[in-house]
Amino acid sequence: MLRKLLEHLKPTTPGTFPGGMYPPEHKITATSPISQCPLPPVLILPLKQHIGETCTPLVDVGDSVLLGQKIAKSQGYVSASIHASSSGKVVKIEEHPIPHPSGMGRPCIFIEPDGKDTPDESLEPMPDYRNTEPSTIRERIRICGIVGLGGAVFPSFIKMVRDQRNPIDTVILNGIECEPYLTNDHRLMLEKSEEILRGMDIIMHAVNAKHGIIAIEDNKLDAVEGIRKALTEMHGIDTCNIEVRVLPTRYPQGSEKQLIYALTGREIPAGRLPLHIGLLCQNVGTANAVHNAVCLGRSLTERIITVSGDAVPQPGNVCARIGTPVPFLFARHGLHDMDDVHVIHGGPMMGERLSKLDVPVVKSTNGLLAMKRDTFYSEQAVEEPCIRCGHCVEVCPSGLVPNELAWHCRNDQFDRGQEYDLFDCIECGCCSYVCPSHIPLVHYFRYAKGQVAKIEKEQEFARISKIRSGARDNRLAREQAERAARRSRAKQQHKAASADKAETAGKSETKPAAKETQNTNENNEEEST
Amino acid sequence: MNNSGLISSPHAHGGDTIRANMLSVMLALAPATVVSVYLFGWMAVFLIVLCMAGCMLTEMACLKLMDRPPSALGDGSAALTGLFLALTLPAYVPWWIPLIGCITAIILSKQVYGGLGHNPFNPALAARVVLLISFPLNMTAWIIPMHAGAPLVNLYDFAQCWHLFWLGPESLHQGLDAITMASPLGHVKTEWSRGIGVLEALREYDYSYLDAFLGRESGSLGETSTLALLLGGVYLLARHTIAWHIPVSFIATVSVLALIFNQINPEHFAPPLFHLLAGGLMLGAFFMATDPVTSPVTPHGQLVFGIGCGILTWSIRSFGGYPEGVMFSILLMNCAVPLIDHYLRPRVYGK
Numbered sequence: 101m102l103r104k105l106l107e108h109l110k111p112t113t114p115g116t117f118p119g120g121m122y123p124p125e126h127k128i129t130a131t132s133p134i135s136q137c138p139l140p141p142v143l144i145l146p147l148k149q150h151i152g153e154t155c156t157p158l159v160d161v162g163d164s165v166l167l168g169q170k171i172a173k174s175q176g177y178v179s180a181s182i183h184a185s186s187s188g189k190v191v192k193i194e195e196h197p198i199p200h201p202s203g204m205g206r207p208c209i210f211i212e213p214d215g216k217d218t219p220d221e222s223l224e225p226m227p228d229y230r231n232t233e234p235s236t237i238r239e240r241i242r243i244c245g246i247v248g249l250g251g252a253v254f255p256s257f258i259k260m261v262r263d264q265r266n267p268i269d270t271v272i273l274n275g276i277e278c279e280p281y282l283t284n285d286h287r288l289m290l291e292k293s294e295e296i297l298r299g300m301d302i303i304m305h306a307v308n309a310k311h312g313i314i315a316i317e318d319n320k321l322d323a324v325e326g327i328r329k330a331l332t333e334m335h336g337i338d339t340c341n342i343e344v345r346v347l348p349t350r351y352p353q354g355s356e357k358q359l360i361y362a363l364t365g366r367e368i369p370a371g372r373l374p375l376h377i378g379l380l381c382q383n384v385g386t387a388n389a390v391h392n393a394v395c396l397g398r399s400l401t402e403r404i405i406t407v408s409g410d411a412v413p414q415p416g417n418v419c420a421r422i423g424t425p426v427p428f429l430f431a432r433h434g435l436h437d438m439d440d441v442h443v444i445h446g447g448p449m450m451g452e453r454l455s456k457l458d459v460p461v462v463k464s465t466n467g468l469l470a471m472k473r474d475t476f477y478s479e480q481a482v483e484e485p486c487i488r489c490g491h492c493v494e495v496c497p498s499g500l501v502p503n504e505l506a507w508h509c510r511n512d513q514f515d516r517g518q519e520y521d522l523f524d525c526i527e528c529g530c531c532s533y534v535c536p537s538h539i540p541l542v543h544y545f546r547y548a549k550g551q552v553a554k555i556e557k558e559q560e561f562a563r564i565s566k567i568r569s570g571a572r573d574n575r576l577a578r579e580q581a582e583r584a585a586r587r588s589r590a591k592q593q594h595k596a597a598s599a600d601k602a603e604t605a606g607k608s609e610t611k612p613a614a615k616e617t618q619n620t621n622e623n624n625e626e627e628s629t
Numbered sequence: 630m631n632n633s634g635l636i637s638s639p640h641a642h643g644g645d646t647i648r649a650n651m652l653s654v655m656l657a658l659a660p661a662t663v664v665s666v667y668l669f670g671w672m673a674v675f676l677i678v679l680c681m682a683g684c685m686l687t688e689m690a691c692l693k694l695m696d697r698p699p700s701a702l703g704d705g706s707a708a709l710t711g712l713f714l715a716l717t718l719p720a721y722v723p724w725w726i727p728l729i730g731c732i733t734a735i736i737l738s739k740q741v742y743g744g745l746g747h748n749p750f751n752p753a754l755a756a757r758v759v760l761l762i763s764f765p766l767n768m769t770a771w772i773i774p775m776h777a778g779a780p781l782v783n784l785y786d787f788a789q790c791w792h793l794f795w796l797g798p799e800s801l802h803q804g805l806d807a808i809t810m811a812s813p814l815g816h817v818k819t820e821w822s823r824g825i826g827v828l829e830a831l832r833e834y835d836y837s838y839l840d841a842f843l844g845r846e847s848g849s850l851g852e853t854s855t856l857a858l859l860l861g862g863v864y865l866l867a868r869h870t871i872a873w874h875i876p877v878s879f880i881a882t883v884s885v886l887a888l889i890f891n892q893i894n895p896e897h898f899a900p901p902l903f904h905l906l907a908g909g910l911m912l913g914a915f916f917m918a919t920d921p922v923t924s925p926v927t928p929h930g931q932l933v934f935g936i937g938c939g940i941l942t943w944s945i946r947s948f949g950g951y952p953e954g955v956m957f958s959i960l961l962m963n964c965a966v967p968l969i970d971h972y973l974r975p976r977v978y979g980k
Contacts, residue, residue, distance in 0.1 A: 123641060201636045280641065357978060370979040444640050453636040477642045484647055484704065485746035490872065490926035491645070499975040503926060521977045529639030536645040537746075543637035 114365050117358040119497035120350045121530050123449065125319060129283045129408050132416040134291055137432060142191070143211040143423035144460035145171065145182055146198045150253045152178030157209055163190045166220035168399045170243070171209055180255045180463075181245040183399035184220075185421035188213035196458075199426075199445040199465065203456035211423070223397035229302050230336070234262065237306040237394060244393035245400045245463075250274060250285075250354065250383035251446060253464040256390070259373075259380055260307050269378040270311040271304050272363060273387055275323065276347070276354035279447025282467045284404040285384050287417045289316070289323035292388050293330035299387030301337040302394050307380055312342040314384075315359055317349040351449065352528040356381045358497050370524060385466075405461060407433045409469035411441040424461045426454075426468060435470055442476050444469040449529040453478075484537040492531035492541060498524045502531035502541045509548035514555065517548050525549075647745075650921075651705030653870045657861035658712060658916065664857045665850040668774035669720035670784030673850050675794045676727060677715040683731030684711030691740040706745050710734050713753035713916070716851025717909065717956070718760075720772040720784075721808070724795055726764055730756040750963045751920045754956050761956075770809040771847040781808050812848045813841065814908045817899060818952035826896035831903070841906035852909040862915030871919040874931035875938075879914040880905065882939025890947070898947055910942065913955035923963045930966075930973040937962045 148154040155172035165171055165184040172182040191212045195205035226232055226240065242257040262268075273296070277285040289296060296314075304312050316324050324346055331339045347353060347362055357368055360379055368374055374381050382390075385404060392398040401422055408415040413434030420429055427438060435441070444451040445459075447467055461468075473479065492502035500521055508516040522545060531541040665673040688707035692699050714730050734756035742748045761768045775784050781803055783789055792800045798808055811819065813836055820830035840846055844854025852858075865871045887901035904910065909917075918924060918938050925934050938958045945954025 121643075123643065361978075367979045370977070372979075442640075444638075446638075448641040449639045451638055451640065453638070453640060455636060471640070477640055478636075481642065485744065487647055487650070487746045487921045488924075488926050489650065489921040490931075493926050493975065494872070494928070496975075497978065499977045501926060501970070501974050504970065520974075521980070524977050524980070527638070532639050533641060534643050534645060536647050536650055538642065538646075540637060542639065546637060 114362055116348055116350055117353065117361045117497055118499065119495050119530065120352060120358070121495045121534060122349065123280050123351055123533060125349075126280045126408075126448075127283050127286070127319070128281070129406055129415045129417055130286055130320075132283075132287075134284075134287050134404055134417045134419050137418045137420035137424060137429060139186055139213050139215060139217075139421070140424045140428045141212070142425070143185055143188075143213060143421060144196055144425060145185065145209045145211065145423040146196070146460065146462060147172050147182060147207045147209070148198075149182065149422070149462040149464065150180045150247045150255055152176065152180070152255060154206070155179060155182050157193055157207075159190050159193075159209065161190055161192055164188070165190060165211060167217050168223075168401055169220040170245075170399070171211075174242075174245075174255075178255060178258060180247045181243060181399075182209070183245055183401050184211055185401035185423050186211065186213040187216055187218040196460075197456040199452065199454060199459045199462055201452045201455060203454070208460070221397070223393075223399070225397040226394050229394050230305055234306045234308065237302060240394055241306070241390055244389075244398070246386065246389045246393055247400070247463050248383055249385035249389060249403060249463065249466065251450070251464055251466055253462075256382065256386055259375065259382070260303065261375070262307060263375065266375050266378060268307040268309045268375055268380045270313060270364075270380070271300060271307065271309045272359065272374075272379060272381045273300050273312065273314040273384055274354060274356070274359055274381055275314055275316040275320070275327075275384040276359060277320070278317065278349070278351045278354040279449055279451075279467070280351075281408045281469055282406045282447050283408075284406045284417055284466055286320050286323055288388060288404050289320070289384055290326045293326045294334065295391045296384050296387045297327070297330055297334055297337065297342070298395060299389070299391035300342065300382075302390050303380065303382060303387065304341075309380065310341060313363055314342065314344045315347055315363055316344065317353060318346050319349045321346070352497060352526070352530065355497070355526055355528060357526065400463065403461070403463065403465065405429070405465055406467040406469075408467065409441075409444070409471045410475065411435060411470040411472045420461050420465075422461055422463060426459050426461065427457055429461065429468060430470060438470070440473045441470040442473055444471065449533070450527065478540075481538040481540075483539055486537050486539060489536060491534040491536070495530040495534050497528060497530065498526055500525060502545075503539075506539060506541045506544045509544040512551070514548055514552050518552070522548055522552070647704045647706070650870055651709045653868050654709055654865065654916065655705070655712060657864045657870075658716065658851065660857035660860045661716060661851040661854060661912070662712070664844045664854040665716065665720075668776065668844065668853060669772060669850060670775055671787050671790035672720045672772065672784055672794060673715075675790065676718060676720065676722075676850060677712060679724065680715035680718075680727050680731055681708050681711035683728050684708065684714065684735055687732050687735040688740075691735060691744075695740070695744075697744075701745070704745060707735060710739070710752045713751075714756055716912065717753060717757045717849050719768060719770055719809075719848075720774075720850055721770065721793060721798070721805075722764075722767050723797060726760055726767060729763075730760050733759045746922055748922055749966070750960055751917055751923045754917055754960055757956055758960060769815060770805055771812050771815075771849075772808055773810050774845070774847055774853075776845055777810075777847070810847050812908070812952070813846060813903075814946065814952040821897070827899045827903075828895065831899075836903075838902055838906060841903075849909065849912075852912045855906050855911050858911035858915060862911070865915065865919070871915070871921075872928065872931060874928050875919045875924060875935040876914040878932045878935030879918055879938045879942075880910065882936045883910060883943050886940065886943040904943065904946065908946075908953045909955040913938070913942070913959055917955070918959050918962070923966060925966050925969045925973065927970065927973050927975055929975070930969040933969055933973060934962050934966065937965065 153175040155174055157172045159171045167187045169184045170181050171184050174181045188211045192210045196208040197203050198206045238257050238260055246256045247253040275285055275289050300312055327344050389400050405420050406417050438457050443454045445454050486503050505520040525545045527542050529542050684707045734752040738750050738752040738755035739748045798805050816834050817830045842855045846853055883904050884901045887904040890898035891900045925931050941958030942954045
């Protein structure tokens with residue numbers, strides 16, 4: 101009774117978050133249904149597509165693989181396996197550029213598809229997941245290589261650890277998609293509502309959560325309707341615990357921290373994870389992948405991508421296999437000449453601009469935007485002095501003072517930068533977006549973060565080197581002392597032997613020698629400690 | 630620095646520029662400028678043109694000396710400083726005074742610190758303080774505006790104004806005193822020093838709140854019309870060039886203090902409405918104190934800044950030697966900005 105009353109008195113949740121802004125949406129592909137991308141002539145599968153350790157290949161050149169077969173196994177805990185996205189033959193394993201601003205290469209497995217798509221049926225579908233042990237489901241999610249498909253690509257099973265001290269109470273499904281241009285989650289929610297809900301139910305069962313929230317922004321009301329309709333028609337899941345929440349459109353609401361604040365009014369303490377406050381946040385795409393893994397026994401081998409941008413003649417949403425070369429995908433949307441475009445991997449606010457275009461689609465590819473070079477923002481931007489207008493402070497969702505922070509970062513004052521909470525920056529890009537002086541603030545923050553990481557690594561290296569060289573000095577000293585001891589012992593024996601031979605002197609002569617050996621032993625001990 | 634090689638996100642921009650901000654402030658000052666021309670005729674035009682040209686030329690010379698690209702002039706900050714300076718000056722001052730003001734504003738209070746974005750004090754206000762302290766007589770002689778009775782000089786007559794502007798009142802066979810009058814604030818201050826209360830002084834002056842609101846009173850070029858300044862201020866707020874924190878806290882503080890002390894002693898302390906409509910409060914609160922470079926960046930800091938300006942303004946007006954305190958209060962609070970910014974940072978998410 102009292103609890104009910106208290107619940108009534110509880111202030112309503114904020115529904116939004118501090119800071120943020122409203123960039124033009126450009127969601128031109130919102131009405132184009134997801135099309136299936138045909139099989140490319142070659143599939144390029146990087147061995148690292150997630151946060152964490154690189155995988156080790158399980159196949160060799162010349163091996164035949166099946167669709168969904170595990171071809172690289174995860175290394176360490178924070179890692180996710182890679183699966184073949186079609187059946188065919190492994191043609192080579194070598195370094196190839198991956199989607200990264202630097203254009204750097206990573207080892208990749210090249211598969212030449214045979215066109216048959218013969219599936220690997222080693223994984224049993226588990227349609228009756230409700231009666232399956234949660235740990236089995238977690239294991240299934242792990243072996244299917246599922247990572248967060250919103251862009252962070254954090255291995256999903258790790259977020260679903262059951263911790264007795266922090267039981268997860270609510271699962272939040274992130275259907276916000278606040279980045280301009282991107283509509284892949286939107287289309288997925290419209291076309292795969294049931295799968296998403298099923299995936300959510302699986303996640304809720306796996307972590308034993310009682311409540312579920314699906315968060316969608318009010319610029320996707322058709323998706324809200326679709327999900328609500330699917331909720332009423334679903335069978336076999338407890339739909340009354342799942343709630344669809346419509347939030348006002350605002351960037352960066354799709355960021356986990358901001359979304360949780362908007363939904364619950366609670367903040368994740370700095371340096372902690374949502375699970376520490378009893379929450380689990382997953383992207384809708386991840387929920388769909390979980391459904392495929394558990395109910396259909398399919399590994400993560402394809403994903404939905406928004407192909408858009410002002411240089412793409414036929415923008416659209418496409419379901420493409422992981423490993424599909426980016427130029428192949430663009431060619432399917434009518435863009436053949438890539439000379440005069442800049443390609444962004446992800447959305448315009450947080451995505452990376454690719455310096456090499458011959459890269460494959462990876463698990464984190466939620467969007468591929470081709471922008472005309474001559475109208476591209478950074479081609480025209482000229483940095484001017486900061487006029488301290490404070491707009492960056494207003495829009496920062498993390499409560500930072502970006503202009504001050506940028507001063508410190510630009511001048512390599514990383515200690516001061518950390519005092520100004522450098523590592524609480526989520527790199528959403530709001531500050532750079534509103535800056536009238538066109539200062540690339542986020543760029544400076546990334547630079548500083550990288551430098552701090554480098555310095556810490558060097559310091560760690562120096563620390564280890566110091567320990568090592570200290571150990572070496574000790575060892576050398578000990579060895580020297582041991583040698584000295586041996587020598588003196590030998591001398592003593594020699595002396596004793598000669599004394600025995602002579603049988604002239606008595607104990608008075610051997611005494612100082614014994615004392616000497618004792619001394620060296622003592623020295624020895626001191627050094628070795 | 631050109632960012633074209635930069636491949637870091639975000640790859641989009643809201644389109645805001647320094648130039649657009651400066652132009653929007655100039656646009657917001659348009660009503661006040663029009664009122665100044667209506668009141669002071671050609672004198673206002675000459676002064677504004679002289680100040681803007683002076684500031685821009687000085688800026689250009691500085692840029693050349695420092696080997697910086699002259700395109701930096703295009704950000705509009707020097708032109709805006711010139712306009713600000715002109716609007717804070719009395720309608721008649723010998724022509725070399727505004728010129729000294731321009732040079733002071735651009736060189737001494739802006740470029741020596743490193744140019745735009747690095748100056749601790751509002752350049753126009755700093756220059757005005759230098760002028761006020763150096764030339765107190767000229768800087769407090771308020772010319773009688775056109776509408777106030779029959780002025781001895783027709784300010785709408787180009788030839789007369791041209792003479793007055795370059796050669797001084799003597800060229801028109803007038804004394805400076807004959808063509809000038811006291812501003813309401815100055816009048817109240819003088820009378821109080823003679824032992825006459827505020828209410829009595831205002832009655833003598835024939836003070837009308839409506840005239841003060843519309844701007845039919847004497848004073849600096851741009852500060853007379855509260856209505857015109859409010860229009861500009863609302864435009865700036867609507868366009869999001871400035872935040873509400875500074876103007877609201879500044880004006881509210883002055884009003885509250887004036888209200889309290891007016892209730893205690895109405896003879897000494899002027900009523901709140903008088904404070905709001907008189908002098909440069911509106912110009913200061915909406916345009917000067919909100920200068921982004923010299924005001925705090927955080928919302929909390931801006932509130933503290935505005936409250937500080939308000940307390941200082943009211944104190945100087947009520948107890949100080951000068952009749953008007955807006956300019957001094959803003960400059961004093963400018964000094965405190967680094968401190969305010971250091972201590973009043975927003976709360977970081979999750980900390």
